[in-house]
Amino acid sequence: MKEIRISEKEAGIRLDKYLKKLLPEAGSSFLYKMLRKKNIVLNAAKAEGKEILKTGDVIKIFFSDETYDKMSGKGIDEERISRGRRAYEEIKDVVILFENDDLLFADKPSGLLTQSDSGEELSLNDWLCGYVLEKKGGIDLRQMPGVMNRLDRNTSGIVMCGLNYAGCRFLADSIKNGGLRKLYLALAEGELKGEGELKGFWQKDEQNNKVSISDKGEGSPVVTLYRALEIREGYTLLEVELKSGKSHQIRAHLSHIGHPLAGDLKYGGHPYKGKSVQQLHAYKLIFPDIQDDNLHMSGRIIESRRDF
Numbered sequence: 001m002k003e004i005r006i007s008e009k010e011a012g013i014r015l016d017k018y019l020k021k022l023l024p025e026a027g028s029s030f031l032y033k034m035l036r037k038k039n040i041v042l043n044a045a046k047a048e049g050k051e052i053l054k055t056g057d058v059i060k061i062f063f064s065d066e067t068y069d070k071m072s073g074k075g076i077d078e079e080r081i082s083r084g085r086r087a088y089e090e091i092k093d094v095v096i097l098f099e100n101d102d103l104l105f106a107d108k109p110s111g112l113l114t115q116s117d118s119g120e121e122l123s124l125n126d127w128l129c130g131y132v133l134e135k136k137g138g139i140d141l142r143q144m145p146g147v148m149n150r151l152d153r154n155t156s157g158i159v160m161c162g163l164n165y166a167g168c169r170f171l172a173d174s175i176k177n178g179g180l181r182k183l184y185l186a187l188a189e190g191e192l193k194g195e196g197e198l199k200g201f202w203q204k205d206e207q208n209n210k211v212s213i214s215d216k217g218e219g220s221p222v223v224t225l226y227r228a229l230e231i232r233e234g235y236t237l238l239e240v241e242l243k244s245g246k247s248h249q250i251r252a253h254l255s256h257i258g259h260p261l262a263g264d265l266k267y268g269g270h271p272y273k274g275k276s277v278q279q280l281h282a283y284k285l286i287f288p289d290i291q292d293d294n295l296h297m298s299g300r301i302i303e304s305r306r307d308f
Helices: 015-022 028-036 065-072 074-090 124-135 165-177 249-256
Strands: 002-005 040-042 058-061 095-099 103-108 156-162 181-189 195-205 210-214 220-232 235-242 280-286 301-303
Touching: 015 028, 015 058, 028 040, 074 124, 095 301, 103 124, 103 165, 156 165, 181 249, 195 249, 210 249, 220 249, 235 249
Parallel strands: 156 280
Antiparallel strands: 002 058, 040 058, 095 103, 103 156, 181 235, 181 280, 195 210, 195 220, 220 235, 280 301
């Protein structure tokens, strides 16, 4: 039998959603069956799953240790913890821009994956796991930390990380609700002056991992805002803000108007200072005014500068 007491940071989620996070390898029908049979109980009473958990609530799960470990994906967690420890030892150029009990904002260097693919290459997400293990006294396997936005491997800048369930939920809501502003610094080929709003239709070729933007036609509508900051030796330093946030959007949209990013060979750019790496940096987050801001992020600005 496993007994789990709900903490303040876990409160507010529905019981069934909490159980799916706790036991990711268990199907929904199996969990509801266990609730009906009282193999899972809330505060020693039968539960339906739709109950909203409160601080101090107690969940009891009457599984064998073998079944619980299988349903919780313990082997997967152990593998991630092992990768995390290795990543924290090997990856030394991640800078922490801001941190509190629930959130961490990291400055990702160019060349580092945000999240690992199916291979063995370590990522910022692995580093985050290792950081929590090393600096936070271990990991609660019910609240694994995670990155909440993805940057291309060769795009540097701010990555938002939740250190627990409360942090991940807050960031997910901030992104979904559209109030969070995300700004980039981009070095584009050619000269652009003033500011502008680029509109178009976005489509992705999954096989070649490449995006196209068209003025008319099918695809998802996208909006990219830009403001020229400085013109230098055939390049323009831009501040760019996404109003839609699609994969490769900035790279493809600037290429579409004839100003590809310096170094971005994939989208028509040319090598920059001998390197074939897009000159793009996620440099600023601006949080809106937030009512009932338990995580103290209302109006906060997170910023990271980069010289091109």
